Amino acid sequence: MRISMLLLNQTSPLLASLDIPTERLKMEPLLSRRQKEKVLIIMGATGVGKSKLSIDLARRFPAEIINSDKMQMFEGLDITTNKITEEEQCGIPHHLLGILNPNDDFTAENFCEVASLAIDSISNRGQLPIIVGGSNSYIEALIDDKDFIFRTRYDCCFLWVDVSMPVLHSFLSDRVDRMIENGMVDEVRNIFDRTADYSKGIRKAIGVPEFDEYFKEETFLDEENRKKALKKAIQKIKDNTCELACRQLKKIHRLRNVKRWNIHRIDATEVFRKCSKPAEEAEEKRVVGPSTTIVAEFLYNFVSMEVPAPVADIRDHITQCLVT
Template identity: 60%
Template sequence: MRFSMVMCKPTAQPLLDAAGLVRRSEMDFLIPWRQKEKVVLILGATGTGKSRLSIDIASRFPVEIVNSDKIQAHKGLDVVTNKITEVEQCGIPHHLLGTIPPDADFTASDFCDSALLAIESIRARGNTPVIVGGSNSYIEALITDSDYRFQSKYECCFLWVDTAMPVLHSFVSKRVDKMVERGMVEEARNFFDPDAEYSRGIWRAIGVPELDFFFRTEKFLDLQARARLLEEAIEEIKNNTCKLAYRQLEKIHRLRNLKGWNLHRMDARPS
């Protein structure tokens, strides 16, 4: 994937559109031309390499990264949720990553409030915010909710990391296998709670409910049965991750085709 800030060059925005219908605050009317500050937003299905692209951008430009993944916002289960590691972050500041208590709800409204504060602090340091994550409903709320007036304050550069579904399925399968190698099962076992509520917080993460039956029964099984049950759970994790990727792609297509978002598509396959 190749990225250039030419994609996101600043533009001056007129006070009014051709019909004179763009609403501005009273102070805005005192300024005939206002150049909006830039915000980069990276969209894409899970497994396409959004975090990798964000770090690639950060290695070339003065940016800070704002996480928009609703599950990765929670503390804990770093392998299960596939959070970018401290080493992979390369010293680039990351906001809203692993900061929310595991059992807490983190709504779209909560995200918008927290993201706006992070963006303002990043801009105050002279850096460009890069918002990256797979929770497209959170991105949509931030961009389109009239209460936040986001589009009147910032010019959005949308980067869409994409690839064909068969390729994405292969990406997902290999990624889950690597997560298992990194200790995903052990991490989930240490987190396991037979009384957990899987509709709250980080408990909704793919990889947690799928391993529930295995953890409940493994001590009663012989080695062969245990291995077979674990293999089935891992396959379910892969299938559910692919289903998530498909839903995310549907959402992105809707944002592009119905909302009219100008998305710069970038091929996720290595060049």
């Protein structure tokens, strides 16, 4: 069953184009809920590994993932927007990923509408909604709505994956290089349009405006100057990506220190300083393990002095502890 037209008319026409499952969607009055549902929110600057952590946690707990990265909600530009691939999703259901027309104008209010429906649907299937993405303005609009309805309905657990900025900037620079190697230039070239509106939709994504300038002048340049212009565009993408990371970090600090959100900081810096096997070991020790413990405590009031060992399904472990 999909969203009925009656429900769509009660929200907004935009929802009619979105493919959100609503099995057993509860429409009962707010006060009839005896217990708050739980929602996990994973935050952090671009490139810190939020998506991977969400997958790791969804493989340990009964969960589904809701994307809150505004550019990844649009269809297309998978390389440029760094969308998680179907293979990387590991069979975990993902919502609000690549569901919008590239030219749509999608606001924080629109996000609140569709995300709320997805959260309600996931919760009613007995799964934990995991909201993950770098668009903190969307997350803030959802969590701290003007009537505080969300906080009344849901208990929230916030995980913040943090990486030292110098280390992260180096990683982001290398990531842009990998995106170029994977075909980013041609991907953006395919949507190049001199008359397009770059103030809305997917054309606001970092990489599109920068390459737009390059595409406009490349035909008038000789080979040497064309290479210089391309290098300049790539460097601008790197600079703008690092600036985005800094802005995201500032917003998280504001939510934590000014709005007093109870955000659990997970330091992943050591993971980015390692390579191959040591990186996997550091990730389990520094990121996945501590995050698993925090989520277990949040869901089951489970307290442990040690980080649980990685298991295929932690629910049996939690149940045994609660029984004893």
